[in-house]
Amino acid sequence: MHDHIGLHHGPEHEVAIDRIDPRFRIVSIFIWVGTAAWLNNFYALSAALLCCILPAAFSGPGLKRVLERTGYLTLAVMPAWLLLPLMGGGIEVAAAGPFKLHASGLLAASLLQLKASTILIAVLGHQGRTPWNRWVWAAHKLLVPARLLALLTFTLRYLPLLSEESKRTYTAAVARGFHARANLKGYRGLAALAGAGLVRSYYRSERVGRALSARGYQGRFFLLRDTRAGAAEAFFLLSSGGAAVAIIVLIYWII
Amino acid sequence: MHISDGILAGSACVAGYVAAGGLVAAGLRGASQADSARTGILTAAFFLAGLVRFPLPGTSVHLLLASLNGIALGSLCFPSIFLALLLQALLLGHGGISTLGVNMLIMSVPAYLSGVIFHKGLKRGVSGWPFFFMTLTGVLVLGARLLTVALFEAGLVNFKLSWPSAAVWGGAMAGIIFLVFRFGKKADSVHIWGFSAGALSVFFSAVLFYLVLSFAPLAAHAAREGFVELARFAFVFHVPVILVEGIVVALLVRYLDTVTPELLRLQKPAVALVVMAFSLLLLMPFSVKAHAVGADAYVEEGQIIVEVWTDGGDVPSSGRVIVLGPEGEEVARGEIKAGKWTFRPDSAKSFRFIVDIGHGHGKTFSLHPDELHKLNKALASQGPAKQEEARTSPAGNDMASQERGAAKHESPRPGPSSAETLTRALLGLLVIGMVCAFLMLRNLRREVDELKKRLDKDA
Amino acid sequence: MIDPTEMPASSVKVSSLSYTYPGAVSALSGVDFQVDAGVRKGLIGPNGAGKSTLFLCLLGLLPGFSGTVRVGGLQVRPEEDLTELRRRVGMVFQDPDDQLFNATVLEDAAFGPLNLGLSKEESLERARRSLEMTGVDADLFDRPPHRLSGGQKRRVAIAGVLAMEPSLILLDEPTSDLDPRGRRELAEILKSLPTTMIIASHDLEFVLQTAPEVIVMDHGKTVAGGAAKEVMSDRKLMEEHGLEVPHSLTSHVFSHHFS
Numbered sequence: 001m002h003d004h005i006g007l008h009h010g011p012e013h014e015v016a017i018d019r020i021d022p023r024f025r026i027v028s029i030f031i032w033v034g035t036a037a038w039l040n041n042f043y044a045l046s047a048a049l050l051c052c053i054l055p056a057a058f059s060g061p062g063l064k065r066v067l068e069r070t071g072y073l074t075l076a077v078m079p080a081w082l083l084l085p086l087m088g089g090g091i092e093v094a095a096a097g098p099f100k101l102h103a104s105g106l107l108a109a110s111l112l113q114l115k116a117s118t119i120l121i122a123v124l125g126h127q128g129r130t131p132w133n134r135w136v137w138a139a140h141k142l143l144v145p146a147r148l149l150a151l152l153t154f155t156l157r158y159l160p161l162l163s164e165e166s167k168r169t170y171t172a173a174v175a176r177g178f179h180a181r182a183n184l185k186g187y188r189g190l191a192a193l194a195g196a197g198l199v200r201s202y203y204r205s206e207r208v209g210r211a212l213s214a215r216g217y218q219g220r221f222f223l224l225r226d227t228r229a230g231a232a233e234a235f236f237l238l239s240s241g242g243a244a245v246a247i248i249v250l251i252y253w254i255i
Numbered sequence: 256m257h258i259s260d261g262i263l264a265g266s267a268c269v270a271g272y273v274a275a276g277g278l279v280a281a282g283l284r285g286a287s288q289a290d291s292a293r294t295g296i297l298t299a300a301f302f303l304a305g306l307v308r309f310p311l312p313g314t315s316v317h318l319l320l321a322s323l324n325g326i327a328l329g330s331l332c333f334p335s336i337f338l339a340l341l342l343q344a345l346l347l348g349h350g351g352i353s354t355l356g357v358n359m360l361i362m363s364v365p366a367y368l369s370g371v372i373f374h375k376g377l378k379r380g381v382s383g384w385p386f387f388f389m390t391l392t393g394v395l396v397l398g399a400r401l402l403t404v405a406l407f408e409a410g411l412v413n414f415k416l417s418w419p420s421a422a423v424w425g426g427a428m429a430g431i432i433f434l435v436f437r438f439g440k441k442a443d444s445v446h447i448w449g450f451s452a453g454a455l456s457v458f459f460s461a462v463l464f465y466l467v468l469s470f471a472p473l474a475a476h477a478a479r480e481g482f483v484e485l486a487r488f489a490f491v492f493h494v495p496v497i498l499v500e501g502i503v504v505a506l507l508v509r510y511l512d513t514v515t516p517e518l519l520r521l522q523k524p525a526v527a528l529v530v531m532a533f534s535l536l537l538l539m540p541f542s543v544k545a546h547a548v549g550a551d552a553y554v555e556e557g558q559i560i561v562e563v564w565t566d567g568g569d570v571p572s573s574g575r576v577i578v579l580g581p582e583g584e585e586v587a588r589g590e591i592k593a594g595k596w597t598f599r600p601d602s603a604k605s606f607r608f609i610v611d612i613g614h615g616h617g618k619t620f621s622l623h624p625d626e627l628h629k630l631n632k633a634l635a636s637q638g639p640a641k642q643e644e645a646r647t648s649p650a651g652n653d654m655a656s657q658e659r660g661a662a663k664h665e666s667p668r669p670g671p672s673s674a675e676t677l678t679r680a681l682l683g684l685l686v687i688g689m690v691c692a693f694l695m696l697r698n699l700r701r702e703v704d705e706l707k708k709r710l711d712k713d714a
Numbered sequence: 715m716i717d718p719t720e721m722p723a724s725s726v727k728v729s730s731l732s733y734t735y736p737g738a739v740s741a742l743s744g745v746d747f748q749v750d751a752g753v754r755k756g757l758i759g760p761n762g763a764g765k766s767t768l769f770l771c772l773l774g775l776l777p778g779f780s781g782t783v784r785v786g787g788l789q790v791r792p793e794e795d796l797t798e799l800r801r802r803v804g805m806v807f808q809d810p811d812d813q814l815f816n817a818t819v820l821e822d823a824a825f826g827p828l829n830l831g832l833s834k835e836e837s838l839e840r841a842r843r844s845l846e847m848t849g850v851d852a853d854l855f856d857r858p859p860h861r862l863s864g865g866q867k868r869r870v871a872i873a874g875v876l877a878m879e880p881s882l883i884l885l886d887e888p889t890s891d892l893d894p895r896g897r898r899e900l901a902e903i904l905k906s907l908p909t910t911m912i913i914a915s916h917d918l919e920f921v922l923q924t925a926p927e928v929i930v931m932d933h934g935k936t937v938a939g940g941a942a943k944e945v946m947s948d949r950k951l952m953e954e955h956g957l958e959v960p961h962s963l964t965s966h967v968f969s970h971h972f973s
Contacts, residue, residue, distance in 0.1 A: 037353035038265035040474050072348040076259050079488070084481035102583070108478035115261030115474065119352055123345065131858075133817035147283045147291055152338055154295025155302070157815050159342075160860050162299050184502075191503050194304045195510035198323075201300035202518045204812065205293040211813035212292055214773050215874070216800040216829035 017055055017128040022138035024233045025126045028055075028240040032122035035244045036115050044251040045111075049118045051243045056125030066124060073120055077113050084109045132156045154208070158201075166197045256319070256464045256489065257340075257350030257358050262482065264472040271356030275337060278363065282333030294328060298335045302342060318500050321362045322456035323507060325370030327518055332370065336363040357467060365459030369452040373508075376448045383447030388433045390451050390501075394458050396425030398494040405487035408480075445512050446505040453504025457497045461490045480619070550610040550618045554626045557633035558599045563591050563610055563618075570594035574612035581605050603631040725751045725910060726772070726882060731781035732934075733771060741767040742779070742934045749882075749910055749927075751786075756925035756942060757914040760956030763931040765914040766808075769884045772912075774799050785882055801830060804875035805884040810867035810891070814859035819850065819870050822859060826878035837877075844876035845869075848903055864891030872903070882910045889917045918960040922946060930955055 017025070032052055039045050056066070085105035136149050136156075170193060178189050263271075286294070304320050324332040324339075337359045343349040350358050376383055400421035407415045416424065465486040473479055511518050548571070550563045561576050574591040581604055589596050591612070600606070605627060611617040622630075726749040733742040742764045749755045757765050770776045771783060777792035784790070785802055804826070807813045816822035823841035828834070845855065848869040859867060868891050875883060885904075889897045901923045904911065915921050921928060921942065928945050930938040932955040938945055946952060947963045 033353050034265070037260070037263075037268050040264075069348050073259070076257075076349070077261075079485050080262070080478075080481070083485050083488075084478050086481070105478065105481055108475035108481065111475050112259075112261040112478075116259055116351065119260040120348070123352060131817055133821075145280070145283060147286055148279065148334055148338075150291035151295040151298065151334055154292050154815065155299045155338055155342070157817070158296045159299045159302065161811060162296075162303055164860075166303060187499075187503060188506055190307060191506035192510055194307055194503075195507050195514070197304065198297070198300050198507075198511065199515045199518065201296050202293070202515055204809075205296035207807065207809065207812040208296065208815060209292045210770065210773075210775050211805075211807050212815075213775055214800070214805050214807075215813070215826045215878070216797065218829060 017126065018130050019232065020236050021229055021233050022130055022134050023141055024229070024237045025128075026135075026138055026142060028237060029122060029126050031241055031244050033119050035248065036118040036122065039115075039248070039251065040111065041251050042111065042114065044247050045114045045118055047247050048244070049114065049121060051240075051247070052118060052122040052125050054125070055240075056121055066121070069120055069124065070117060073116055074113070077109070077116060080112055081109045084112075154205075158204070158208075162197065162201055165200060166193070169193060169196060256361065256460055256493065257343075258354045258361075258464070258467065260351035260353050261474060262351075262468075262478075263354055263357060264474050265353075267357065267467075267471040267473075268353045269356075271354065271358075271360060273356070275356035275359040278333040278360070279337050282330045282335075286331060290331065294331050294335055297327065298338055301335065302339045305339070305343075318496070318503055319362065319457060319460070320453075320500070320504070320507075321366035321460070322369040322373075322453045322500070322504055325363075325366035325368070325456065326373050326452060326508065327370075327511075329370060330367065332366050333359075333363050336366060357471070361460050361463045361467065365456045365463065368459065369456040372455065373448050373452040376451070377444060380444075383444050383451060384433075384437060386451045387436075387447050388429065390454050390458065391429040391432055392426055394425075394454065394494060394497050395429045396421050397462070398491055399425045399428075401487045402491045405484060405491060408484050408487075443509075445509050449505035449508035450501040452508075454497050454501030457493065457500050461493045461497070465490055479617075548610060548612060548618045550608070550620065552606075552608055552620075552622055552626065554629040554633060557630070557637055558597055559606070559622070559626075559630065561591075561596045561598065561608055561610070563594050563596075563612065565612075571612040574610060574617075577609040577611075579607040579609065581607075600630070600634075603627060603634050725749060725786055726912070727782075727784045728768075728772075729782045731768070731771060731779060731783060733767060733776055733779040735767075740934060742771070744781070745931070745934070745936050747929050747936050747939060749912060751910055752908055753927060754904065754911040754913060754925045756921035756928035757912055757931065758916075758918065758921060758928055758946075758957060759931035763955075764934040765931055766886060767934075768931070769805060769886060769912075769914065772882075772884060773803055773805055797830075801878065802881045803884065804878050804880035804882070806872050806875050806886065806888055808886040808890065810864075810871040811859070813871050813874065814867060816859070818856050818858055819845070819862070820855040822870060823873045823877050826874055830878060840877045840879070841873070844873040847876060848873040849899060865893065865896040868892060868896070868900070872900075876907075880909065882912070883907075885911065885913045885915070887915055887917075888913065889915060889920050918946065918957065919962060922960050922962065930957070932956070 032048065036045065036048055039048065083105075085101040133153070136153055140146060140149050173189065173193060179186070301320060301324050304323075305317060307318070321332070321336055324335055328335055337355075340350055340355060340359050340362065344352050344355060372386075376386065400416050400418060403414070403416040403421075465483075468482040468486040469479075473482065508519065548563065548565055550561065552559050552561045554560075563571055563574060563576075565571055570593060571591065576589055576591060576596050576598075577585060578587045578598060580586045586600070586604075586606065587598055589598065591610075605624075606622045607619065608622070609617065609619050726747075728745055728747055731742055731745040732740075734740045745764070745768060757768070759765055767776070771779050772785065772790065774790045774792040774796045779792075782789060785799065788798060788802065790799060814822050816825050820838070820841055823845050824837040827837035827840050832840070842855075845852075850866065850869050850873060854862065854866065854870075859870065862870065868888065872885075872888070888900060892900060897917070897920060901920060904913070904924050911925075913921060913925055925942055927940065928942045929936050930945060930951070937955060938948075938951055943963065946960055949959050952959050
């Protein structure tokens with residue numbers, strides 16, 4: 001389940017982009033997300049989107065996954081598509097009964113969709129199938145505070161385990177005739193399941209804390225595989241950053 | 256209640272990240288190493304708990320349960336919620352990545368505050384009922400008002416509940432629910448404070464969501480009204496979520512208090528942090544205010560002059576104006592030069608102006624009735640032909656369209672329309688519905704008591 | 715405070731150890747025992763006897779105990795720097811998921827040595843050796859812990875402790891996830907190691923197989939100790955403390971199958 005949603009654990013199925021040091025990939029993601037968030041021009045954003053699709057082609061999150069995530073995105077943006085054209089004001093494009101669709105609203109909604117899609121593709125494209133601990137290490141090298149990363153490490157490590165445990169408890173409850181209903185009885189049952197999950201996590205966190213202590217944990221991160229910042233990384237970053245700068249400069253010169 | 260990518264302008268995203276970073280750093284300051292493991296695992300647990308679907312008649316909701324984060328973790332809820340939102344955005348696609356900072360503020364500040372309220376309330380041993388009632392009232396009053404405003408702005412009804420009437424309706428509904436719980440159910444102080452904390456957290460988050468969409472710089476300024484409308488509907492649809500979350504947090508907190516009370520007292524909230532949280536929150540609208548755009552239109556010798564200025568006193572270097580007629584059709588547009596733009600109308604209508612100076616800043620306003628009157632007089636003196644044309648234009652009689660335009664933003668016309676009657680009838684049915692709910696809940700209470708008796712026998 | 719003349723480096727001596735949990739629950743009241751270097755000692759007793767608490771005290775994780783705990787001449791003082799203690803004492807926890815928190819098996823085994831300050835190469839070397847010793851296949855090295863079976867997790871957990879090359883190993887219910895073959899193999903592994911061990915377990919047959927001596931605990935006190943076969947054949951003693959005589963020690967006549 002977790003590989004499907006993008007939480008990768010082992011270095012087993014690597015793809016091309018995984019060979020690029022994750023530190024450089026994080027910087028590149030920042031550049032593109034920042035660019036997409038800042039630009040408000042359709043042509044610039046389309047160019048940015050095309051640039052982000054390039055690494056996506058090399059790292060293969062899979063067309064199915066990209067479409068799925070874009071589908072979720074569109075669902076999330078749907079209220080904007082419904083409301084903005086109705087309220088926008090300006091030139092009318094179409095009318096249906098008392099509802100009028102305005103051009104400015106349609107434009108605003110499509111701008112929104114374009115920006116959000118660009119950011120989505122930027123992240124998906126750079127992600128590859130790098131296991132999460134390499135990302136954490138890269139963030140550490142990029143000066144993200146160690147305590148925050150320690151928190152993240154434990155969250156990611158125990159997420160699959162807690163999810164399995166809670167599924168087991170839910171199955172056990174269903175086997176005893178529990179059915180989630182929209183009344184106080186159903187809510188109490190669900191609250192008890194959620195509460196039991198929290199309690200178990202709490203006790204586990206105490207035990208893990210002791211195990212950490214027993215193995216001499218000092219809060220440092222280690223990465224065993226060698227990562228070298230070489231020519232490939234330099235090329236990657238330069239081309240990525242260069243493309244973004246080029247787009248921004250072109251837009252401001254032309255417009 | 257997550258703002259997705261692409262809605263806010265770049266400056267708002269950056270401001271959000273800066274404020275969020277500050278809160279995360281403040282939250283991590285007192286943390287020891289043992290805390291890292293514990294908080295990390297609990298964050299995973301809260302993340303999963305937020306995926307549980309609670310059924311509602313006809314649908315189901317994901318609860319936020321951020322308030323539980325605030326209650327259990329105190330100031331560590333800031334990094335915890337930040338990471339939970341990061342994972343949601345990366346793994347599940349909920350929310351946005353550029354807007355992560357802003358979303359984190361919307362979720363975590365109310366969560367932290369409700370945690371503080373919960374602990375202080377329980378510690379002082381004060382009865383939670385007044386707070387419970389106030390929370391309910393706030394939610395329902397705002398919900399009632401926003402529901403009618405949202406429907407009004409969408410053109411579906413022709414009136415808005417004024418604040419006093421919203422207070423009456425909302426207060427009445429809150430009162431009924433309050434009475435049901437006060438005298439119909441057995442609840443102890445943990446339940447009551449738990450409900451208040453849970454409901455308050457979602458309530459504040461919804462209010463912040465509304466404020467951000469109303470005041471923060473947007474990527475496309477023309478979308479402002481649309482987003483404010485969206486925020487209104489979002490608030491109204493969240494009212495049942497607020498109530499459900501209140502109930503669920505009350506039940507959860509009771510469970511945890513019985514089984515593992517230490518879990519609820521892990522972190523002592525720091526009062527200084529509350530002050531910091533508030534001030535960071537205020538940062539956002541102030542940064543927008545600094546660029547607030549002022550604009551006005553006045554009539555001079557039969558032409559309309561639109562003047563634009565910014566709060567700092569300077570004149571925007573570029574920008575454009577779009578003029579709309581009373582039916583919303585575009586009449587003219589132009590570029591602002593040196594803060595001014597002139598427009599020569601060939602008829603006197605109640606124009607609306609959209610001023611856009613880029614980066615989501617701008618202003619929308621209507622021509623003032625006095626100015627319209629001046630325009631009418633000026634055009635009349637310019638030639639009766641022009642005035643005739645205006646009178647018989649397909650848009651209808653000037654005065655009538657002016658009234659309709661004005662009425663859209665002012666007090667309701669005398670005499671109810673059919674849509675209005677329908678809405679009022681629905682609200683009335685709602686009250687009757689609440690009374691029936693009260694009666695039904697009394698039966699439910701008997702069911703719950705029987706269940707408890709059976710469980711006690713088993714134990 | 716290492717006094718090598720007094721005791722060999724890998725022996726344990728506990729005197730009058732008492733500990734009360736913050737909730738005023740008394741867990742240990744005056745525990746006394748000794749484990750000589752290189753000896754494997756079983757620790758048996760009913761639930762709630764205080765076995766886990768004792769282990770936590772030995773690790774220095776419970777500050778505020780009274781009495782003395784010495785591991786090889788080093789007195790355990792939880793308030794002080796415990797790095798030296800960590801080098802000497804390792805514990806295999808009851809639930810392997812509690813101690814397997816790195817991203818892959820190899821990384822987890824190397825975690826201990828890395829924390830002790832060893833170089834990357836040496837940590838990896840030790841990790842590979844200890845994983846081999848506990849019978850973990852090389853193609854599992856890059857797998858994340860949550861995709862291992864219970865037995866595999868158990869082995870990796872033990873390997874992680876072995877990689878730190880401690881002089882004393884504490885094992886808390888080491889056979890709880892293992893099938894009979896796994897138990898046999900674990901017993902072989904433990905018997906092949908020269909390290910001093912204390913094995914707390916409800917699996918009395920396993921204790922009998924691996925530990926020549928046992929200590930019986932009940933209600934926070936040590937109530938008996940001595941040669942494993944002798945202590946565990948004492949039916950009255952065992953049943954008095956919520957245990958029973960392991961099957962292989964019961965006299966094999968018809969009567970015991972039908973009583």
